[in-house]
Amino acid sequence: xxxxxxxxxxxxxxxxxxxxxxxxxxxxxxxxxxxxxxxxxxxxxxxxxxxxxxxxxxxxxxxxxxxxxxxxxxxxxxxxxxxxxxxxxxxxxxxxxxxxxxxxxxxxxxxxxxxxxxxxxxxxxxxxxxxxxxxxxxxxxxxxxxxxxxxxxxxxxxxxxxxxxxxxxxxxxxxxxxxxxxxxxxxxxxxxxxxxxxxxxxxxxxxxxxxxxxxxxxxxxxxxxxxxxxxxxxxxxxxxxxxxxxxxxxxxxxxxxxxxxxxxxxxxxxxxxxxxxxxxxxxxxxxxxxxxxxxxxxxxxxxxxxxxxxxxxxxxxxxxxxxxxxxxxxxxxxxxxxxxxxxxxxxxxxxxxxxxxxxxxxxxxxxxxxxxxxxxxxxxxxxxxxxxxxxxxxxxxxxxxxxxxxxxxxxxxxxxxxxxxxxxxxxxxxxxxxxxxxxxxxxxxxxxxxxxxxxxxxxxxxxxxxxxxxxxxxxxxxxxxxxxxxxxxxxxxxxxxxxxxxxxxxxxxxxxxxxxxxxxxxxxxxxxxxxxxxxxxxxxxxxxxxxxxxxxxxxxxxxxxxxxxxxxxxxxxxxxxxxxxxxxxxxxxxxxxxxxxxxxxxxxxxxxxxxxxxxxxxxxxxxxxxxxxxxxxxxxxxxxxxxxxxxxxxxxxxxxxxxxxxxxxxxxxxxxxxxxxxxxxxxxxxxxxxxxxxxxxxxxxx
Amino acid sequence: xxxxxxxxxxxxxxxxxxxxxxxxxxxxxxxxxxxxxxxxxxxxxxxxxxxxxxxxxxxxxxxxxxxxxxxxxxxxxxxxxxxxxxxxxxxxxxxxxxxxxxxxxxxxxxxxxxxxxxxxxxxxxxxxxxxxxxxxxxxxxxxxxxxxxxxxxxxxxxxxxxxxxxxxxxxxxxxxxxxxxxxxxxxxxxxxxxxxxxxxxxxxxxxxxxxxxxxxxxxxxxxxxxx
Numbered sequence: 001x002x003x004x005x006x007x008x009x010x011x012x013x014x015x016x017x018x019x020x021x022x023x024x025x026x027x028x029x030x031x032x033x034x035x036x037x038x039x040x041x042x043x044x045x046x047x048x049x050x051x052x053x054x055x056x057x058x059x060x061x062x063x064x065x066x067x068x069x070x071x072x073x074x075x076x077x078x079x080x081x082x083x084x085x086x087x088x089x090x091x092x093x094x095x096x097x098x099x100x101x102x103x104x105x106x107x108x109x110x111x112x113x114x115x116x117x118x119x120x121x122x123x124x125x126x127x128x129x130x131x132x133x134x135x136x137x138x139x140x141x142x143x144x145x146x147x148x149x150x151x152x153x154x155x156x157x158x159x160x161x162x163x164x165x166x167x168x169x170x171x172x173x174x175x176x177x178x179x180x181x182x183x184x185x186x187x188x189x190x191x192x193x194x195x196x197x198x199x200x201x202x203x204x205x206x207x208x209x210x211x212x213x214x215x216x217x218x219x220x221x222x223x224x225x226x227x228x229x230x231x232x233x234x235x236x237x238x239x240x241x242x243x244x245x246x247x248x249x250x251x252x253x254x255x256x257x258x259x260x261x262x263x264x265x266x267x268x269x270x271x272x273x274x275x276x277x278x279x280x281x282x283x284x285x286x287x288x289x290x291x292x293x294x295x296x297x298x299x300x301x302x303x304x305x306x307x308x309x310x311x312x313x314x315x316x317x318x319x320x321x322x323x324x325x326x327x328x329x330x331x332x333x334x335x336x337x338x339x340x341x342x343x344x345x346x347x348x349x350x351x352x353x354x355x356x357x358x359x360x361x362x363x364x365x366x367x368x369x370x371x372x373x374x375x376x377x378x379x380x381x382x383x384x385x386x387x388x389x390x391x392x393x394x395x396x397x398x399x400x401x402x403x404x405x406x407x408x409x410x411x412x413x414x415x416x417x418x419x420x421x422x423x424x425x426x427x428x429x430x431x432x433x434x435x436x437x438x439x440x441x442x443x444x445x446x447x448x449x450x451x452x453x454x455x456x457x458x459x460x461x462x463x464x465x466x467x468x469x470x471x472x473x474x475x476x477x478x479x480x481x482x483x484x485x486x487x488x489x490x491x492x493x494x495x496x497x498x499x500x501x502x503x504x505x506x507x508x509x510x511x512x513x514x515x516x517x518x519x520x521x522x523x524x525x526x527x528x529x530x531x532x533x534x535x536x537x538x539x540x541x542x543x544x545x546x547x548x549x550x551x552x553x554x555x556x557x558x559x560x561x562x563x564x565x566x567x568x569x570x571x572x573x574x575x576x577x578x579x580x581x582x583x584x585x586x587x588x589x590x591x592x593x594x595x596x597x598x599x600x601x602x603x604x605x606x607x608x609x610x611x612x613x614x615x616x617x618x619x620x621x622x623x624x625x626x627x628x629x630x631x632x633x634x635x636x637x638x639x640x641x642x643x644x645x646x647x648x649x650x651x652x653x654x655x656x657x658x659x660x661x662x663x664x665x666x667x668x669x670x671x672x673x674x675x676x677x678x679x680x681x682x683x684x685x686x687x688x689x690x691x692x693x694x695x696x697x698x699x700x701x702x
Numbered sequence: 703x704x705x706x707x708x709x710x711x712x713x714x715x716x717x718x719x720x721x722x723x724x725x726x727x728x729x730x731x732x733x734x735x736x737x738x739x740x741x742x743x744x745x746x747x748x749x750x751x752x753x754x755x756x757x758x759x760x761x762x763x764x765x766x767x768x769x770x771x772x773x774x775x776x777x778x779x780x781x782x783x784x785x786x787x788x789x790x791x792x793x794x795x796x797x798x799x800x801x802x803x804x805x806x807x808x809x810x811x812x813x814x815x816x817x818x819x820x821x822x823x824x825x826x827x828x829x830x831x832x833x834x835x836x837x838x839x840x841x842x843x844x845x846x847x848x849x850x851x852x853x854x855x856x857x858x859x860x861x862x863x864x865x866x867x868x869x870x871x872x873x874x875x876x877x878x879x880x881x882x883x884x885x886x887x888x889x890x891x892x893x894x895x896x897x898x899x900x901x902x903x904x905x906x907x908x909x910x911x912x913x914x915x916x917x918x919x920x921x922x923x924x925x926x927x928x929x
Binding site: 494497498499500504537538611612615618619620656658 | 710711712730731734737740741743746749750752754756757769825827828
């Protein structure tokens with residue numbers, strides 16, 4: 001006889017499968033690398049508290065981001081290729097509002113002797129304080145103004161970020177044990193070191209407006225954007241007059257214009273020297289400003305300001321776009337002889353900002369007075385002095401500042417603990433576009449914008465412009481997520497029999513065979529519907545994120561444990577699609593545990609239910625099983641057909657075993673609620689009848 | 703590829719009635735592809751048997767499952783050695799070859815067929831299998847335009863069509879194409895109608911002595927095998 005030459009390979013047990021999911025483009029684009037796919041998916045399932053936990057785990061101040069984030073994630077969202085991006089920011093805002101993000105942060109324990117001073121309490125400083133305090137450092141934040149928040153407080157208008165949000169975050173930090181010293185301007189770093197601080201993090205922001213460098217800039221009635229916003233935000237009410245010009249095209253310019261409008265100036269004009277395409281301000285901000293009847297004059301720049309009889313006579317020149325600069329933006333070129341005049345009551349300049357007096361700290365500064373730091377260690381030319389945020393990068397977004405603070409916290413920790421500063425390699429990112437072939441097959445669902453206050457109403461006060469989703473809109477919007485990078489993969493190529501089942505069943509035609517006969521499921525095309533996984537005869541395919549699949553077993557066990565303790569008979573198990581269950585009130589209709597022993601097993605799309613799951617429910621004591629899918633409302637394709645096929649297979653098996661086929665049925669949660677209720681009642685009755693009959697039969701046998 | 707279909711559950715339950723510890727063995731090749739005996743079907747049978755036992759607790763069995771890469775090779779069956787300790791019977795979900803290979807390997811354990819090995823065929827679409835080859839050992843596809851009359855003609859005649867076909871369909875079933883009509887059309891298309899006009903003598907069934915064996919070993923002249 002031959003001897004064994006084949007080693008036994010042990011495949012991991014289903015429950016031991018590890019997460020192979022790839023980083024989706026939204027997460028890769030987010031400066032904080034928030035686990036966006038995960039929390040969007042949790043919102044889609046109606047698990048708001050869990051979503052909130054995920055949001056909190058990667059973002060120190062999510063409630064701030066929920067209002068003012070520039071959402072790079074939505075720009076990277078691949079749903080753009082199908083219809084339009086998932087409304088991630090609004091979903092996050094919904095989770096925070098409905099999840100009640102008012103929880104108290106427990107005080108962090110001090111585990112390190114080193115103390116850290118943070119100069120400036122903008123988003124970068126606060127994020128750094130948050131993380132360092134969590135790591136166990138004693139942290140003091142020094143703020144020159146009377147209130148913390150930096151640009152969040154003095155730069156961003158209230159209609160974009162309500163101040164309560166900032167106050168709550170401040171309280172949270174204080175609760176954690178961060179010491180906050182307002183009205184304290186730091187004049188000497190050496191003094192801080194003398195006071196016993198081991199490291200200093202400078203995040204003084206960029207509060208100094210750039211000058212236009214034109215004649216008459218010093219005239220009364222010309223004010224710079226940063227100063228103007230600061231005054232308004234700190235409670236002053238500068239009188240601007242009726243006719244206001246704002247110079248610039250960034251977010252500060254738009255903020256200044258909209259703030260001026262809210263202060264009562266009825267005629268606000270923005271002068272921008274390029275066109276709308278080049279405008280650096282966020283697209284929604286621009287369109288909202290236009291809705292509020294703010295005029296934007298493109299390709300126009302002031303060249304001279306004269307004070308004449310209590311008004312400002314502004315000489316402007318028309319521009320045309322010339323060559324591209326090194327950033328790819330086309331340079332504006334003045335058109336000779338195109339000067340024209342306009343009169344305004346006030347002119348607000350908002351053409352950029354730089355850090356204020358950064359050189360005073362004795363750190364090396366570079367272009368635009370920004371502080372120069374080592375890109376890896378974030379340390380300046382002075383030992384123990386780190387810097388980050390706008391002070392280093394020049395004006396940037398809130399989320400970039402938060403990310404800078406988070407990174408600085410890690411680097412300061414490395415420095416204090418004498419570690420080599422290394423970023424750990426994260427999860428591999430998924431790259432690649434959706435092919436036009438796949439896009440064609442993805443069901444189109446239009447993006448649902450969160451409601452906004454009408455432009456007439458909102459222009460009068462500083463109340464938030466964007467409103468929150470209701471429960472149904474939020475879950476439906478979250479269901480649009482394509483779940484990039486967590487789809488199917490052939491984990492066990494050696495088990496794969498190249499039977500082509502996956503290739504034949506995929507509703508999106510994603511799997512393909514290469515010349516060698518090996519089947520591939522390209523991660524960037526897979527839509528994570530799970531059909532191939534449930535159909536693969538070799539069980540060689542798994543979800544990259546196995547938990548979304550395996551939890552069916554856990555939920556089933558849980559339901560069975562519950563009903564074995566319950567006195568309600570007969571026991572009925574309902575496998576229900578968890579997406580959309582909550583928004584539609586369907587759950588309330590299905591969950592009537594007291595009326596009959598109905599127990600719900602939530603599944604993430606019924607396409608993931610295998611015949612084995614249903615048989616197992618019966619084996620463990622269910623008298624009847626129903627499957628409730630979303631039917632035509634499903635965000636995926638073909639799920640109905642597949643669940644129909646699998647049910648047919650199970651019914652045949654039930655018949656073979658001697659159980660009635662009526663014990664398994666399929667509902668459609670998309671139906672009218674009344675109709676669904678009737679059907680469920682009918683089904684419950686049938687099962688009760690069968691149950692009674694079987695009990696009687698047993699009695700007779702005895 | 704070999705195509706099989708699951709035996710009715712009742713038949714399997716009757717077979718295993720006398721045994722308590724039962725190992726269900728799948729095969730990762732043909733029966734996986736045709737959905738009759740791969741890892742998924744092994745666990746589906748396992749689930750069905752357990753449910754049947756739960757609903758009808760007359761006889762108690764312990765079930766275990768395992769799927770090997772290919773049951774028709776002894777090296778792969780070696781992997782079962784560790785799994786068969788104390789096993790009273792093995793249900794093989796492979797074709798008849800696999801069942802026999804396992805039986806040969808474990809002379810002391812009864813091996814039971816879990817599927818009916820049905821034919822050699824191909825998938826014409828997802829979930830549909832059609833017979834294509836009767837493994838007669840005397841291939842004549844060159845003469846018949848690549849369409850096998852032995853397999854695809856109900857009568858298996860070599861000089862067709864018979865008088866039965868109507869509108870290109872076999873008299874046995876309206877859904878079944880007449881193989882000889884297909885052969886005719888194909889030969890016409892290939893410009894080989896002369897092959898249609900030829901007479902084929904009866905086949906020599908003596909050419910197929912069973913069981914057949916093929917020895918493919920190079921560099922070994924006949925009679926030198928044991929030298």
